[in-house]
Amino acid sequence: MTAPKTFGADASFTPPPLNWKTIDWPSLRQKVRRLQMRIAKATQAGQRRKAQALQWVLTHSRSAKLLAVHRVTTNRGAKTPGVDNVIWRTDRQKLQAAFNLKRHGYRPRPLRRHYIPKPNGKLRPLSIPTLHDRAMQALYALSLAPIAETLADRYSYGFREGRRCADALEQCFTVLSQRASAPWVLEGDIRACFDEIDHSWLLQHVPMDKQPLRAWLKAGYWEKDQLFPTAAGTPQGGLISPLLANFALDGMEQAVKAVAKRSDKVHFVRYADDFVVTGANQELLEQRVKPALTAFLKERGLELSEQKTVITPIQTGFNFLGHTVRKYEDKLLITPAKSKVQILRDKIGQLIQSALGLTQEALLRQLNSLLRGWANYYRNGAAKTTFAKLDYYVLWKLWRWATRRHPDKPRAWKKRKYFSAGNDGAFSVWVHRAEGESRVLKLYRMASTQIERHIKVRGAANPYDPHYTEYFDKRRSFVWRVRWGGRPAVSAATAAA
Numbered sequence: 464m465t466a467p468k469t470f471g472a473d474a475s476f477t478p479p480p481l482n483w484k485t486i487d488w489p490s491l492r493q494k495v496r497r498l499q500m501r502i503a504k505a506t507q508a509g510q511r512r513k514a515q516a517l518q519w520v521l522t523h524s525r526s527a528k529l530l531a532v533h534r535v536t537t538n539r540g541a542k543t544p545g546v547d548n549v550i551w552r553t554d555r556q557k558l559q560a561a562f563n564l565k566r567h568g569y570r571p572r573p574l575r576r577h578y579i580p581k582p583n584g585k586l587r588p589l590s591i592p593t594l595h596d597r598a599m600q601a602l603y604a605l606s607l608a609p610i611a612e613t614l615a616d617r618y619s620y621g622f623r624e625g626r627r628c629a630d631a632l633e634q635c636f637t638v639l640s641q642r643a644s645a646p647w648v649l650e651g652d653i654r655a656c657f658d659e660i661d662h663s664w665l666l667q668h669v670p671m672d673k674q675p676l677r678a679w680l681k682a683g684y685w686e687k688d689q690l691f692p693t694a695a696g697t698p699q700g701g702l703i704s705p706l707l708a709n710f711a712l713d714g715m716e717q718a719v720k721a722v723a724k725r726s727d728k729v730h731f732v733r734y735a736d737d738f739v740v741t742g743a744n745q746e747l748l749e750q751r752v753k754p755a756l757t758a759f760l761k762e763r764g765l766e767l768s769e770q771k772t773v774i775t776p777i778q779t780g781f782n783f784l785g786h787t788v789r790k791y792e793d794k795l796l797i798t799p800a801k802s803k804v805q806i807l808r809d810k811i812g813q814l815i816q817s818a819l820g821l822t823q824e825a826l827l828r829q830l831n832s833l834l835r836g837w838a839n840y841y842r843n844g845a846a847k848t849t850f851a852k853l854d855y856y857v858l859w860k861l862w863r864w865a866t867r868r869h870p871d872k873p874r875a876w877k878k879r880k881y882f883s884a885g886n887d888g889a890f891s892v893w894v895h896r897a898e899g900e901s902r903v904l905k906l907y908r909m910a911s912t913q914i915e916r917h918i919k920v921r922g923a924a925n926p927y928d929p930h931y932t933e934y935f936d937k938r939r940s941f942v943w944r945v946r947w948g949g950r951p952a953v954s955a956a957t958a959a960a
Contacts, residue, residue, distance in 0.1 A: 483554030488533065491526040495605060496927075498524070503609035503927035511670070518606040518671065522566070531601035532561040535594055535702070545593030546575045546685050560595065564602055569675060571596045574684040574698055576691075582806065588658070590684050590698035599675060600703040607671050609927040611706050616716040617922035621735030622705035624926045625935050628784045629843050631734040632797055633919035635788050638730040638741055639777055640795040645728035645741035648788075649748045650781045652771035653712075653760065656736035657704060658696035660711050661764030665697070669710050679703070695764060705735070711763045712736065718759040722751045739783055748774050786844055797844035804849060807837055808856060815860045819867060823881060823892040824904060826864075830857070831907040838909045843917040850909035857906070861890050 498521045505514040521527050535541065536551055544550050551557050574590035581587050592600065608624070615623065620631040638644060662680045666673055679701065683692050697704040716731040719740055723729035729752065730741045740756075742748040753767070753774075760766055775781050780789025785803045789796060810833060818826045834857070838850060865877045878888075885891035890906040920938065924931045 494526045499609040506613040521606045528561045528564045531598045534601045535597045571682045576684045576686040589700045591700045604703045619733045629917040634732045647742045649740040651738045652768045653736040654768040657699045722755045799841045834907045838912040
């Protein structure tokens with residue numbers, strides 16, 4: 464007779480968490496990370512079935528489900544509901560949501576269609592899944608990301624862990640800054656990339672459970688109380704959509720290199736669906752590289768945008784990720800694009816124009832957030848002159864703001880009221896805290912932003928490979944950053960703090 468099963472003090476039994484706030488998130492992330500590293504290792508070894516088995520284990524683990532719900536409820540869209548108008552607010556709702564993430568019987572709801580304006584005046588369709596569908600996508604994205612990173616192109620930087628726009632721009636600098644670098648560049652843009660990817664290609668080539676993938680692709684969307692089918696594309700707004708788009712576009716680098724010789728000076732840099740290809744001459748890019756790209760994209764239901772795909776000499780320059788990359792004789796400079804500078808000027812003007820009834824402190828906080836964010840994005844290029852000009856423009860707009868508020872006051876009075884708190888002539892104000900302390904809140908000067916060279920991530924670096932764990936830890940702690948002079952931007956002790 465078999466003795467009844469009991470759970471003693473030494474038994475390896477972990478009860479479910481009773482409170483969302485008591486969950487040990489670092490421990491959960493570590494458990495999931497170990498599984499992800501095993502998936503990446505199996506993929507590198509070509510062990511497809513083992514990778515699939517590990518993916519199944521991860522998507523059915525409690526740790527991954529809790530992390531998926533945590534990601535959905537802590538990002539910027541956590542308070543944006545789908546068609547069911549459900550938002551997870553309480554800890555109990557979040558726990559229940561994690562336990563409800565089950566593959567069996569899962570059917571996603573249609574997407575809620577929303578439109579956001581684009582810089583060219585057109586509207587970009589945004590399809591918003593329900594929170595439950597977002598959490599399911601986050602769960603499967605955890606199992607798909609290690610494979611995507613392992614199979615990705617070396618010089619692809621969009622929607623990848625540990626990579627960002629600065630890495631793509633630095634790669635452009637690397638391949639174009641030398642005296643013998645390629646003099647011609649193909650600026651590529653894919654027409655409606657997210658909306659046109661062929662579903663059959665995704666179902667055949669994306670290494671994940673086909674049942675939820677097919678359900679997400681065919682979910683349809685609601686617009687004006689009417690349900691529309693989705694025959695192609697992966698929705699912008701879906702959490703797993705960037706991963707699927709990267710799967711569709713990875714391999715483009717090899718397709719380009721296959722039609723070129725070493726003397727052709729062909730290099731490829733991609734961020735999401737924007738990319739550039741360098742070449743020794745215009746004929747090479749027009750007659751060999753462009754047809755190779757067209758054939759590669761056609762298999763996936765995509766095509767190049769004829770309006771935005773152009774071939775230009777590097778002496779004329781091109782725009783990439785909001786920057787202008789241009790060579791002046793033998794010197795390559797990466798500067799903020801004029802169109803982006805004008806957009807910022809318009810935002811500053813609209814913000815100050817609409818702030819006539821705001822306090823000086825409220826205006827300063829809004830302005831500082833805008834200016835600091837913009838300056839931090841462009842600080843890795845030749846932006847010092849642009850920053851100085853924008854500082855002058857902001858100061859001029861603020862002086863007009865003060866004049867409109869006090870049209871009858873003399874110039875000296877306005878300077879004392881709005882520009883004297885910091886004793887340096889800056890637009891500033893005294894801020895009083897609840898503890899009784901006071902401090903000066905000053906306008907952020909963009910010219911004070913330190914211009915520093917970005918250290919590009921290694922092309923072969925994989926955050927799910929144990930050999931690169933220390934490498935990415937150092938990058939995250941800013942130990943790797945150096946100034947233009949080659950000195951460490953921060954000490955190890957400061958970075959650790």
